[in-house]
Amino acid sequence: MTQLVWNGLFVGSFYALVALGYSMVYGIIKLLNFAHGDLYMLGAFAGFAILGAVGGVSSSMALPLLLAVLVVTMVVTGLAGVALERIAYRPLRRAPRLSLLITAVGASFALEYGMRAVAGADPRVYPVRLGGTSMEVFGARFTVQQLVLVGVAVALMAGLNLLVTRTREGRAMRAIALDPRTSALMGIDVNAVISRTFFVGSALAGAAGVMAGAYYGKIDFMMGFLIGLKAFTAAVIGGIGNIPGTMLGGLLLGLLESFGTFWLGGEWRDVFTFGVLILFLTVRPTGLLGERVTERV
Amino acid sequence: MGNRWAGLGGLLVALLAPFVNATPYALSVMTSAAIFVMLAAGLNIVVGYCGLLDLGYVAFFAVGAYTSGVLATRFDLPLLATVPAVLVVTVLAGIVIGAPTLRLRSDYLAIVTLGFGEIIRITANNLDVTGGPSGIYGIPHLVGSPVAFYYVTVVVVALAVLGAARLGRSRLGRAWRFVREDEDAAEAMGVHTYRVKLAAYIAGALWGGLAGVLFASQLSAVSPGSFTFLQSALVLMAVVLGGMGSVPGVVVGAVVISILPEVLRDLADYRFFLFGVLLIAFMLLRPQGIWPARSQEALR
Numbered sequence: 001m002t003q004l005v006w007n008g009l010f011v012g013s014f015y016a017l018v019a020l021g022y023s024m025v026y027g028i029i030k031l032l033n034f035a036h037g038d039l040y041m042l043g044a045f046a047g048f049a050i051l052g053a054v055g056g057v058s059s060s061m062a063l064p065l066l067l068a069v070l071v072v073t074m075v076v077t078g079l080a081g082v083a084l085e086r087i088a089y090r091p092l093r094r095a096p097r098l099s100l101l102i103t104a105v106g107a108s109f110a111l112e113y114g115m116r117a118v119a120g121a122d123p124r125v126y127p128v129r130l131g132g133t134s135m136e137v138f139g140a141r142f143t144v145q146q147l148v149l150v151g152v153a154v155a156l157m158a159g160l161n162l163l164v165t166r167t168r169e170g171r172a173m174r175a176i177a178l179d180p181r182t183s184a185l186m187g188i189d190v191n192a193v194i195s196r197t198f199f200v201g202s203a204l205a206g207a208a209g210v211m212a213g214a215y216y217g218k219i220d221f222m223m224g225f226l227i228g229l230k231a232f233t234a235a236v237i238g239g240i241g242n243i244p245g246t247m248l249g250g251l252l253l254g255l256l257e258s259f260g261t262f263w264l265g266g267e268w269r270d271v272f273t274f275g276v277l278i279l280f281l282t283v284r285p286t287g288l289l290g291e292r293v294t295e296r297v
Numbered sequence: 298m299g300n301r302w303a304g305l306g307g308l309l310v311a312l313l314a315p316f317v318n319a320t321p322y323a324l325s326v327m328t329s330a331a332i333f334v335m336l337a338a339g340l341n342i343v344v345g346y347c348g349l350l351d352l353g354y355v356a357f358f359a360v361g362a363y364t365s366g367v368l369a370t371r372f373d374l375p376l377l378a379t380v381p382a383v384l385v386v387t388v389l390a391g392i393v394i395g396a397p398t399l400r401l402r403s404d405y406l407a408i409v410t411l412g413f414g415e416i417i418r419i420t421a422n423n424l425d426v427t428g429g430p431s432g433i434y435g436i437p438h439l440v441g442s443p444v445a446f447y448y449v450t451v452v453v454v455a456l457a458v459l460g461a462a463r464l465g466r467s468r469l470g471r472a473w474r475f476v477r478e479d480e481d482a483a484e485a486m487g488v489h490t491y492r493v494k495l496a497a498y499i500a501g502a503l504w505g506g507l508a509g510v511l512f513a514s515q516l517s518a519v520s521p522g523s524f525t526f527l528q529s530a531l532v533l534m535a536v537v538l539g540g541m542g543s544v545p546g547v548v549v550g551a552v553v554i555s556i557l558p559e560v561l562r563d564l565a566d567y568r569f570f571l572f573g574v575l576l577i578a579f580m581l582l583r584p585q586g587i588w589p590a591r592s593q594e595a596l597r
Binding site: 114 | 342344348352393394397398401403404405407408409411412413415416419420423472518524530532533537541566567568569570572573575576577580
């Protein structure tokens with residue numbers, strides 16, 4: 001029982017981390033960034049490439065090194081996110097939503113199969129593996145490394161929350177989310193802020209990618225597809241565009257999956273997840289913490 | 298009406314093609330292309346006419362193929378006898394996914410349909426009735442020889458395309474386009490937008506399901522591997538490439554998308570990368586596609 005809860009929270013913290021990028025981008029320009037899951041994949045591969053370049057690592061140094069790689073990867077995926085926005089999304093900001101969505105699907109494809117062309121179709125084994133000793137608390141078995149990963153995830157989310165609620169930058173983001181035109185009139189450089197939002201969101205996804213690579217040990221070019229869907233589900237459960245809601249949604253989705261797997265068996269896990277998504281959208285489309293917005297004025 | 302001549306010309310090309318090259322390989326490629334045209338025509342109703350992005354369109358294709366395959370193999374029915382059941386089941390599938398979600402914004406709908414596509418695929422993968430990962434095999438053919446089947450397919454697909462085109466010009470079709478252009482205005486003018494969107498969804502599901510029957514008959518086997526997100530994306534690509542809402546455009550797009558991979562076998566690794574880049578490029582440079590739908594209203 002406690003084990004299920006722990007597993008759920010652990011996976012949930014990954015979901016939350018990826019979901020945040022989805023949520024931020026949606027909150028600010030109302031775009032579902034389909035390619036977001038693929039930035040997570042990109043992060044995993046970037047981390048893989050950097051670790052490979054560094055060469056052999058002694059296992060005692062694995063954790064500090066991994067943290068360093070994490071930072072570099074976040075910069076790489078962050079820049080990739082900015083480039084994506086610049087090339088594929090910005091020119092279409094005034095176009096019909098359908099065009100924008102299709103562009104996002106195209107971007108997702110280009111990233112997935114571009115990576116496949118570069119890195120090959122076979123899964124890669126991560127050079128650093130966080131196995132570690134396990135310990136038991138309240139009957140749940142977990143490793144120190146898992147704890148560290150969750151710690152990093154929580155720290156990143158706390159940092160993001162500070163950024164959005166306490167800084168000038170965060171205030172600009174919230175202003176644009178409310179009304180881009182007026183924000184521009186007030187002297188906010190809308191394009192720059194949107195770029196930075198993409199940077200932050202993509203960096204978080206990249207961080208999650210590296211952590212997942214180090215934890216699961218295997219990465220492949222399609223790994224972002226499913227997690228993208230799940231992250232979106234997490235964002236919807238919590239309330240898309242709402243940052244604390246998204247974190248809550250991620251953890252909740254992790255727990256739901258953990259228990260769903262226990263009750264229904266692993267092969268039905270994803271069916272269960274998407275079922276929850278459809279149910280949530282039907283019953284409460286704005287999520288748990290989202291405000292009710294009437295769309296038609 | 299240039300479109301009518303274009304349609305007749307296309308049909309003529311399709312009918313004469315086996316006289317040029319009737320190797321089993323060529324026939325199978327052409328039959329697949331025809332089925333793909335039907336899929337694209339169906340998705341065009343949903344995305345092109347009505348502006349609802351469906352990213353799980355192959356779910357209906359799968360529902361049709363599986364329903365037909367399961368019934369035919371379990372009860373030893375000829376495929377044609379399963380068609381009424383397929384119609385009922387696909388309409389139900391369309392309602393099940395459309396009814397709760399069509400009230401939502403289009404981008405939510407996109408991701409829900411994506412989830413629905415995955416649900417159908419995973420379910421087919423895990424159930425015993427559907428044969429699990431290995432699928433169903435031994436589905437009877439609709440007609441004996443591949444050439445005859447090709448002609449049957451071409452005729453069915455031609456009727457389907459014609460039907461889609463006529464639907465698009467009907468009162469309902471105009472309502473669809475109105476909803477696509479401005480949902481609020483449509484609502485204000487008395488169009489029952491929810492019902493109209495659901496109708497588009499059901500029509501799309503029917504086209505997809507019937508294409509599924511053809512598919513089951515062509516391969517005499519179905520397995521979950523044929524119904525991945527990749528397939529949905531390819532059909533969408535065909536619709537976008539050809540020109541959303543334009544029937545001749547979509548037919549051309551579908552033929553291009555289904556034949557191109559055969560031509561570009563050497564580029565295997567870059568093929569789907571190229572698809573992705575093309576999707577972006579088309580949206581940026583030519584969002585209306587190769588053969589755009591000309592607005593008839595504007596001409597008058």
